Amino acid sequence: MHYEGLVARLRRGWASAAIVLAGLGLAGLAGNAAAQAEAGAAKKLDNATCLTCHDGNKGKLEVPTPAGKPRALHAVDPALFGKGVHRQMECVTCHVDIKDNADKANAHQKDPTAPLAKVDCATCHQELWDQTVKRGREDERPRLKTVATNIENYKKSFHARPNPDDKTKPNATCSQCHDTHSFAVPVNKASPENTQWRLSISERCGNCHTDQLDTYKESVHGQENAKKMLADAATCSDCHSAHKVANTSAAQFKVSLTGQCGNCHTRQYESYKETFHGAANTLGYAYTAKCQDCHGSHDIVRVENPASKVHPDNRLETCGTCHNPKKGLPPVSKGFVSFQPHAEPGNFQRYPQVTVASWGMTALLIGTFAFFWLHTGLWFYREWVERRARGGGHPHVRIDEIPAPLRGKQFQRFTPIWRIAHLMFALSVMVLATTGMPLFYPEVPWAHAIMNFFGGPKVTGLIHRTAAVVFASIFFWHLIYVVIKLGSQWRTWKIFGPYSMVPNLKDLHDCIGMFKWFFGMGPKPKIDRWAYWEKFDYWAPFWGVTIIGVSGLMMWLPSLVGQFLPGWVFNVATIFHSEEAFLAVVFLFTVHFFNNHFRPDKFPVDVVMFTGSMPLDEFKREHPLEYERMVQTGEIGKYLVEPPSKLRMKLSRLLGFTLIIIGLTILTLVAIGFFSDAAGRAPAGIVV
Template sequence: MKKFLGLAAVFLCATFALSVRAGVDCTECHGEDGEPAINISVFQNSVHGDLSCTDCHVGADKDMDNHPDNLKKPSCTDCHEDVVESKQHSVHKDLSCTDCHGDIHTLDPDKPISGDADRIMAMCGKCHADSANAKGGKACPNLDLAKKLPPTHGILKHYRQSAHYLKKKKDGSAAATCTDCHGSHDIGGMTDPKSSIYKLNLSKTCGQCHEKIAAQYDRSVHGKAVQRGWDESPTCTCCHNSHLVLPTDSPEALTNKRRVSEKICLSCHEDQRLIQRYGLTGSIGSTYHDSYHSMANARKGSKAATCVDCHTTHNILKTNNPDSSVNPAHVAQTCGQCHKGATEKFALSYDHKSSLKSGNIINYYVRVSYIWLILMVIGGMILHNILTYFAAVIRSYRKRKDEKMITRMTKGQIIIHTVNFLAFFLLVVTGFSLRFSNIPLFHMLTIWLSEGARALIHRIAAVIMILVFGVHFVRIAMGRADRGAFLAMLPKLKDIRDFKENMRYIFLRTEKRPNFGKVTYVEKMEYLALIWGTLVMVLTGLILWFPTEFLHFLPAWAIKVAETIHFMEAILATLSIIFWHFFFIIAHPDAYPLDFTFLDGKMPVEEIKHARPDWYEELKEKGKID
């Protein structure tokens, strides 16, 4: 009972004090049931608890008849003049104090925003939320301003994964929060010279915690370049990121030892635009890639040197600087970190110039000599084997003259096959030359063609293939021989048995070969794949040829899908021809050195007897062979 009376006394005293200071009893309208309601006890314990209502709501007690229309908007300037002044020049000038700080009647002095990473993130996250959809959302107190915000989604997500946040959460040690880098009230944009995140000021901002590193950076070639106005010279955030600042031992960090050279250093030092604009050495990337260090690092060698092992991380100085780690006076010591007993002479053997003509002319001519030697020796071997192969082809063809032959393809079928193959070849060359123009093979094949000529040839070849496809089915409909050949290509249960028997033969489970007929399952699979592939390529090709017309009745995503299908089907068809069709007409033991059926349409009787016994028996029954 005493406790209850004590609490009641405190509440009454607080209410009395508030009403006395104000000259009126504000709680009559703004008590717990008022509008707006003020919790008096919470207010008395807030950071503003020693203020009266009229300290902020000036004149509220003077003219009660016109209250609240006579009220002026509360201003924080009277007490926080310097803060309000700095905010007027910040990117948040259109925000009110309460947009960030919340209800000033409830600010707890024991829970300040500053220094608490989670509270700061909650405050900044009202507008700078993780989700792109949250931009301008209800959480942001100033919707008009929020609509003008640049995309900032991912900032808080990245910060929560950063070394700064994780360190602070782990042991409460000092680590950067939003306000440590951006400031509290005087937050400027990246292009504002007074901003803490302006390029020239970044090292100073980061140097608040990383003082030694910032000093090293400021005197480095990168820091000096920024000071001279070279706006593309890297700063802290270029290498370490702005918000996703990961520890260097993190596998995802760009500054990780295994990634730093390729992902950070060479991203600039191999950029031809930067090399030309700033007169950088253009061979840094190629000479590094030519070194053991790069090759071992690519294989995740734990001891392989990267750029920062030799040039240091932040204190990167010109070679002629006496303090540089690669200055002649220190280079042996630098190499000695890994190579005990290294000398300056040793260092010269592994610098960026050692693989260049200007740095090692003897190595250059040895390399060039070997390139020519390889071309001549291996080229001679290839030429020798090509001649050997064609000699075998010629002898095999001459041998056919003395063999009894059976017609397998009519002249019409030979013509269709030949024209279709030539059209297919042109489509492959002109199609892949567009997609893989950087590959020397395709570049050389079309080096004499302009893009317009390439596209024209590709479309002409496509039209030819469509016509051949149409002629083929007209012949099937009208010609008995072609119709019979088509029906023979349709799958049968025997094909399954032949496949099983062939697998047993391939895996040496039997010495008896399958009793193949005139058409094997191999040829049926290829023929049906040809029909399907042609239909797919024609349909998707027409969509890509006439996209505006097709978009009258197709959705927008269909164009890209057609492009993907066209490309992938082209790869599938090309590889099928190389590894399936060519194998069975060239590399298969029964066909080597070449199956000539596609040239004259005939097949030796002995080959039929050996490779297609069922067809051989069928021919005997029909009296076509003895």
């Protein structure tokens, strides 16, 4: 209820009371009541009364001060006030220490040398919102809810902190940004009024930030707004926000600013997040390059402008601000100039190398998964059908099919050194996947958790590279071992023989035979020492190490590589490294796990790689050609061992289950990241 309405009601009440009293013969009392009503009306403080002095039409409105210098009082433009959001309020609603208007010369019954109390906008609006919440009417007043939210943000902002020059005052108050007497933010963002309001923001901020305003006016953002008068380009509140203004030197602000840029430059933001700089920033770490580090802040100009920090003539210097020995990084080299931090796979005209690399890796992934997932699905179906036909359980070879001297023995398939190598290989791959995938999917929650667990990108990167060295060491040790082994057997070893890992025609025939068996069109082919899927598992690390290893080494030593190769090779290396890692993780923890653990004849875990030996009947069933050849030649006796003890079997199963659980956990995290990334792709945005 407004003050004006309240006075009117009081006047009507006193008049009614006078009539009643007169009717009762109390005319004297009635006269006194009427006189008091008239006196109250004379002291009424409505807006019209205030504007008789504060309308600005009577020259300067000043009052004396003890210092002798007059203090100017505020003048209100009635026309602007009539359009503001406070137009229906009385002046005294906010200026609560003004009690009456009996003596203008005494400035509303106050010492004229003492200023009136500052109006507290925040307290007033917060009280109104608290009352609204108490009455359960929040949905009826959405604008008030926005104001309440802005108040909370302001209290935590840089503007609300004490001013360094005067600790009794904040850095900025509501009235410094909002003219409370004419404040009216246009609700319709598409309206000309809203455009004009946006265009005025930089000038309002510039009242305090004069140097920044002068620089902004010369920037591409300021020039766009000034030239087109459409306010399409960024203004102060777009980057700094309006009420959550933060200290620009704080890490949190630096990290969040890239997202503010991405609100307009969506395509550039999405491509930036594909780089190491962007991934670390998305994970919440501020030490990598961000938009403002490369492009500037208030002084941003177009890339083709010679003054731009990212102009080709200036890029080495710009990159060198971070990539220098003082910051613990090798110095920049000429390859940095042509690195594309916003390369878009698919835009062949602008980024042909990146597009070809992306298309090539996509084809490799689709081809590999299409074949082996089909192979896996059909294999599962055939074994499940046969398992159901025999009434369940694993298949067994009849005891009388194994010579009596061999019964109860196991065939040693892998020596201790190969089992250790396999375990180290598996562990290093799992560590590489765990520490590398957060950078591949930095926006999913588990990526933040993993990165924080390891202590941030720097520590995680060190662990990742250590695991890579272990992985590569095992790989190269294997190559040396193979070379030495072949050197000692060069007279008898056959490149396409049964003990060779080199694919041959029999592997092709076995593959075709397996598909016939899948569809019930023939018997299961007899496998020799190595099956074609085992050979694929063997050779996969060769191209995997080549692609992942070489690309990872290039990104590990960018300054050295950049001395000899152009910068776009880093874009290609990033695609090769991440996509091949994705292929390796998904293949290992789906196809490889199925082939060795999850198919019905093996489920739930096969421990041959942990014990080194397998039951003789299983060996005869899985590798019948090798078994028959060894029995005929008498060589099988060399490889027969006693079954592992119960304790060893339990430990082997425990190790196997542990590795399987870790692998499936990594696979689940990758699946979450993949589908979250696919669902969150942003639409095309501004192209610069």
